[in-house]
Amino acid sequence: MKIVIPGGAGQLGQVLARAFHASGHEVVALSRTNRNLPWRTVVWDGETLGEWAEEFEGADAIINLAGQSVNCRYTAENRRIITESRLKSTKIVGDAVARAWTPPRVWLQASTATIYAHRYDAPNDETTGIIGGSEPNAPDTWRFSIEVATSWERALKDSPTPNTRRVAMRTAIVMHPDEGSPFDVLLRLVRFGLGGQAGDGRQWMSWIHESDFVRAVMWLIEHDGLEGPVNLASPNPLPNADFMQALREAWGHPFGIPAPEWILEIGAFLCQSETELILKSRRVVPAKLLESGFTFRFPNWAEAARDLCHRSRSSDYAGKSLFVGKIVNGQP
Secondary structure, three states, X not given: OEEEEEOOOOHHHHHHHHHHHHOOOEEEEXXXXXXXXXXXXXXXXXXXXXXXXXXXXXXXXXXXXXXXOOOOXXXXXXXXXXXXXXXXXXXXXXXXXXXXXXXXXXXXXXXXXXXXXXOOOOOEOOOOOOEOOOOOOOOHHHHXXXXXXXXXXXXXXXXXXXXXXXXXXXXXXXXXXOOOOHHHXXXXXXXXXXXXXXXXXXXXXXXXXXXXXXXXXXXXXXOOOXXXXXXXXXXXXXXXXXXXXXXXXXXXXXXXXXXXXXXXXXXXXXXXXXXXXXXXXXXXXXHHHHHOOOOOOOOOHXXXXXXXXXXXXOOOOOOOOOXXXXXXXXXX
């Protein structure tokens, strides 16, 4: 298959690209800069049509992951960049799909599990889940994230692409051991004895193992009956306190200093980030995937954490493990 990935030079883009490339698929990454990667990279600006749009002709799938990272302080300028980078890139991808003589069969568009409400009482699936933004006492930064996510999905829905199936991937935190990834950051805390619960530890953590993320994306490409919002998350989210305990046990570190909310606020400020990434309760389940017959290799966090810790310890792991080349070929 030919798979075009706008934003393919980013962290998740490279997770997908290297797995698909290793499995023999033709991968084209659209990037704002010309990157030296094992697969082909084509330069685009994420805003205007150009020669890059020719790559869409006859492509099997478009996976649009373009957008400025949200791991920053939500200043007025950063909010503008975060919003515009997502909406402009989604619109221009839609324009390129609409103009193609032989349009792609499917367009997978990045979205986020953060779109759901902060809650503890019940899980959010695609049908009964509550979209966030109206929770009492929700911080302004949380409301901003919801506005971005809903606008992002609206831009996908409004695109004039009737001949291409569209999927909004509401993705939870993807756990993989690349340097700088969420898992890498959490593991560093554990290794330094700081991997205790965050805040009161009650907030739910939704996550998905790298293997299941890649396999789920391929499943979405291959199954024509799946469209609209689809949750990409493990079927078993768990509270932050239990999540961190399982990670400590997987690494063999029995103790982790808890981080009260005020400490997290200081840390987020110093790291130029936001506590939403840690404190918002994300209880998301993948109803559509499960109903379509998808099975998870790592449905439980304890097993996933052991696998990721083992790979992090491996001396031959350098962010390009042969593991990823086996994901879409049916091997563990």
